[in-house]
Amino acid sequence: MRTEQARSVSRRQKIMDSALEVFARRGYRDTAMDEIAAAAETSKGGVYFHFPSKQAIFLALLDRMANLLQGRAEAAMAAEPDPVAKFDAALLVMVRTFAGHRPLARLFLVEALGAGPDFNQRMLEIHADFAGLIERHLDEVVALGVIPPLDTHVAGKAWFGALNEVVTTWVLAEEPTDLEQHYPALRMFLLRSVGINEPSGLWRVPG
Amino acid sequence: MRTEQARSVSRRQKIMDSALEVFARRGYRDTAMDEIAAAAETSKGGVYFHFPSKQAIFLALLDRMANLLQGRAEAAMAAEPDPVAKFDAALLVMVRTFAGHRPLARLFLVEALGAGPDFNQRMLEIHADFAGLIERHLDEVVALGVIPPLDTHVAGKAWFGALNEVVTTWVLAEEPTDLEQHYPALRMFLLRSVGINEPSGLWRVPG
Amino acid sequence: MRTEQARSVSRRQKIMDSALEVFARRGYRDTAMDEIAAAAETSKGGVYFHFPSKQAIFLALLDRMANLLQGRAEAAMAAEPDPVAKFDAALLVMVRTFAGHRPLARLFLVEALGAGPDFNQRMLEIHADFAGLIERHLDEVVALGVIPPLDTHVAGKAWFGALNEVVTTWVLAEEPTDLEQHYPALRMFLLRSVGINEPSGLWRVPG
Amino acid sequence: MRTEQARSVSRRQKIMDSALEVFARRGYRDTAMDEIAAAAETSKGGVYFHFPSKQAIFLALLDRMANLLQGRAEAAMAAEPDPVAKFDAALLVMVRTFAGHRPLARLFLVEALGAGPDFNQRMLEIHADFAGLIERHLDEVVALGVIPPLDTHVAGKAWFGALNEVVTTWVLAEEPTDLEQHYPALRMFLLRSVGINEPSGLWRVPG
DNA sequence: GATGAATGAGCATTCATTCAT
DNA sequence: AATGAATGAATGCTCATTCAT
Incomplete structure (x- = not known):
């Protein structure tokens, strides 16, 4: 029993991993279930045993990425x-997570947005989650008097959007460079944008 | 014949307008050429007389939006x-242009990403054009000593990304709000991010 | 499963048989995959499960006929x-094989040649195979001194061409006659053409 | 008047010549009227002014070739x-005519078969004309006692078929060789096939 | 659990033909 | 005579999903 359950879970994982790879390489719409099945070394029917539809696989991958990012960011x-x-740590962790999971990043930032109207609302939620995370923290910092008052709602979105764009261009580039090299500039951009002008050298890159 | 040429041009325009509407409503992949033809009140063959492929229509729309934005921004x-x-004017013009062309904005920021790998490179170019426009201007401003030195390449991307995200969430919202209401906050965010901390009230919304 | 394999094989056969019938009746180009599917009592997708393309079905039929003819001719x-x-036997067997498979003959001699540039090289090979079979045998017979030396390469082609023409006109005729009735005349024509002039039943080397 | 008629005739000729070139290069079915129009430096409508359909152009070309061949053969x-x-002269003239008009030969022997059932009856007629020409002459020669009696109907077809096959393989070859080099062997094959065994050297290739 | 086979709706694209100008 | 524009039926092929075994 234990064994069979474990086998089932690992099968599921293998399908997700394979699907991720194929989605990232071919795009969501251009990926056929056959390709996912082949990549997962199983049959189409086998895939359908574990997932009810192609959409479901995609959504599962999206959730995996969202949880990964949110979990790491909040922990940091x-x-x-x-x-x-705290900002600093969150930013660094996100840059590093994307840097270490390029296919997942592609799915998350490129494919998911364009996968069709069905996914738009889900993406809106995910974006809102991230922007909200930043927004809430900004609210705290404003409350503490560390930074001057500002429209934290817009700032949260803008913060997330700035990160998005840097990662997206990296994801779409033919020959990927080192994403992390952009971290210091992005960090300064984002801190300044919310009114934190630190004397140079005071802040160090953690970890 | 002056008349025939004019008719041909207007037909082309009508097809593009109809395609824009359908693409924005149904998404690029879910749009059938039949729908475009029907919306343009012509036949499928008629559409193919003016455009060689579905992709070509989409690219033409993308270029229309890119030119519209770039032209207005540079003029401003x-x-x-x-x-x-200058920054201020460019930002406002872009916000207003997106606000006034929601379907085009949707195409530009959402659909283009899901239209398949063929479009990714084109999108990369378009994003690079905008980021580059900002980057070049930032370089000038840095040279003038108005703002402290910074990584203008990353800043250009981040600037564009921040705007993108605000517009994208507006585009995806079920019930669109007034995009322009976010302009002041976005403006402050972006100016601060490049080191411009103006006393509040000094800058007014132009025009 | 023995059963499943057998079913799959028989399905394949049924599709080939149906396709043969439709191709022969409507011509290769005018045959729609839908018609083949309908004739095989399956769906279009079903046909595509067994054959990757329309061309592939046609080529499979061509090979079937080529193998049938070559096998029988060589055995005879x-x-x-x-x-x-030997000549005699080969000729008779080919005439009889064509006579017994008129649709296949039509495919082989009429449709295949005109099915488009993609098939030309394949047809060239098939024709060369047959002409070569005859050519090699003529070479042997020449070596044995049974017939005088001659350009066996051209003779092989001409032999095959003569047979072709007789069969082709039979195939294209609205109301088919009995092909085999032409065998004796064709036989005499071909034997004489390589220098075999037989008075009643007696074989001698001319010249 | 004279001038306009002449212009119209030459236009017609130019269209036929262009169509021949395109048909031979792309195949009948794969040739679009657009291509013919472009090759003839006119518009689609222009082509339709001179010919009522694509078929009509093809048939006109077929007739052109048939008349050319028959005329030359009969004159020779x-x-x-x-x-x-007489046989000799006819054969040589046909070999030379095909050799000098490869695209037309291709149309005549290859494309005409794939042009669809509509053309089959016409081809049958054309083949019958040629075979009949030979058959009638064979009848005369038999009547003169030059050759022994034989089934001249089948012999006519076989004679034409042998020539066909030699020309067809030449037409389909990637790199065309000199067709005429096969004439002597073909000549001997055909003469022998009807019972003419001439002492070698007696017959020379005419002029 | 897994698979091979089948389904059938869907779609981009082609193209001979027509016709107003 | 000629043209550009338009038509619309036709077609090969794809693919998410289903299901008997």
Whole structure:
């Protein structure tokens, strides 16, 4: 029993991993279930046993990425006492997570947006989650008087959008460069944008 | 014949307008050529007489939007002598242009990403054009000593990404709000992000 | 499963048989995959499961006919010890094979040649195979001194062409006659053409 | 008037010449009227002014070739008094005519078969004309006692078929060789096939 | 659990033909 | 005579999904 359940779980994982790879390489719409099945070394029927539809696989991958990012970001923020350091940590963790999962990043930032009207609302939610995470933290920091008051709702979106664009161009580039090299500039851009002008050298890259 | 040429041009326009409407409503992939033809009140063959493929129609629409945005932005910047006011003018013009062309904005920011790998490179170019426009202007402003030195390449992308995200969430919302209401906050966010901390109230919304 | 394999094979056969009938009746180009599917009592997708393309079905039929003819011709020749009798046997077997498979004959001699540039090279090969079979045998017979030396390469083609023409006109005729009735005349024509002038039943080397 | 008529005739000719070139290069079915129009440096409507349909152009070309061949063959035969020399002259003229008009030969022997059932009856007629020409002459020669009695109907077809096959393989070859080099062997094959065994050297290739 | 086979709606594209100008 | 524009039926092929075994 235990064994069979474990086998089923690992099968599911293998299908998701294979689907991720194919989606990232061919695009969501251009990926056929046959290709996913072949990549997962199973049959089409086998895939359908574990997932009810192609959409469902895609959504599962989206959730995996969203959870990965949110979890890591929140953990990193929790680990830092200083308000500004929290931003810093979250940004770095996100850059590094994307950098380490290029196909997933592609799915998340490129394919998911264009996968059709069915996914738009889900993407809106996911974007809102991230922007909201930033927004709430900005609210705290404003409350603490660390930064001047600002429209944290827009700032949250803009913050997320700035990161998005940098990662997206990296994801779409034919020959990927090192994403992390852009972190310092992006960090300064984002901190300044919310009114944090730190004396140079005061902030260090954590970890 | 002057008349025939004019008719041909207007037919082309009508097809593009109809295609825009359908693409925005149904998504690029879910749009059938039949729907475009029907919306343009012509036949499928008629559409193919004016455009060689579905892709070509989409690319033509993309270029229309890109040219519209770039033209307006550059004109607005040229009309302002003050360096900071140039940014301001460009940002406002872009927000207003998107606000006034929601379907085109949707195509530009959402559908283009899901239209398949063929479009990715084209999108990359378009994004690079905008980011480059900002980057070049930032370089000038840095050279003038108006703002401190910074990585203008990343800043250009981030600037564009921040705008993108605000517009994208507006585009995807079920019930569109007034996009322009976010302009002041976005403006402050972006100016600060490149080191311009103006005393509040000094800058007014032009025009 | 033995059963499933058998079913799959028989399905394939049924599709080929149906396709043969439709191709022969309507011509290769005018045959729609839908018609083949309908004739095979399956769906278009079903046909595509067994064959990757319309071309592939056609080529499979071509190979079937080529193998049938070559196999029978070679078997008939092997069964006869006398050199001249070998020719005789091969010719008779080919006439009879065509006579018994009129649709296949039509495909082979009419449709295949005109099915488009893609098939030309394949047809060239098939024609060369047959002409070569005759050519090689003529070479042997020449070597044995049974017939005088001659350009066996051209003779092989001409032999095959003569047979072709007789069968082709039979195939294209509205009301088919009995093809085999032409065998004796064709036989005499071909034997004489390579220098075999037989007075009643007696074989001698001319010249 | 004279001028306009002449212009119209030459236009017609130009269309036929262009169509021949395109048909031979792309095949009948794969040739679009657009291509013919472009090759003839006119518009689609212009082509339709001179010919009512694509079929009509093809048939006109077929007739052109048939008339060319028949005319030349009959003239050559008329010019020779000797019965056997008549055959010889006809064969040589046909080989030379095909050799000098490869695209037309392709149309005549290859494309016409794939042009669809509509053309089959016409082709049958054309083949019958040629075979009949030979058959009638064979009848005469038999009547003169030059050759022994034989089934001249089948012999006519076989004669034409042998020539066909040699020309067809030449037409389909990627790199065309010199068709005429096969004439002597073909000549001997055909003469022998009807019972003419001439001492070698007696017959020379005419002019 | 898994698979091969089948389904059938859907779609981009082609193209001979027509016709107003 | 000629043209550009338009038509619309036709077609090969794809693919998510279903299901008997």
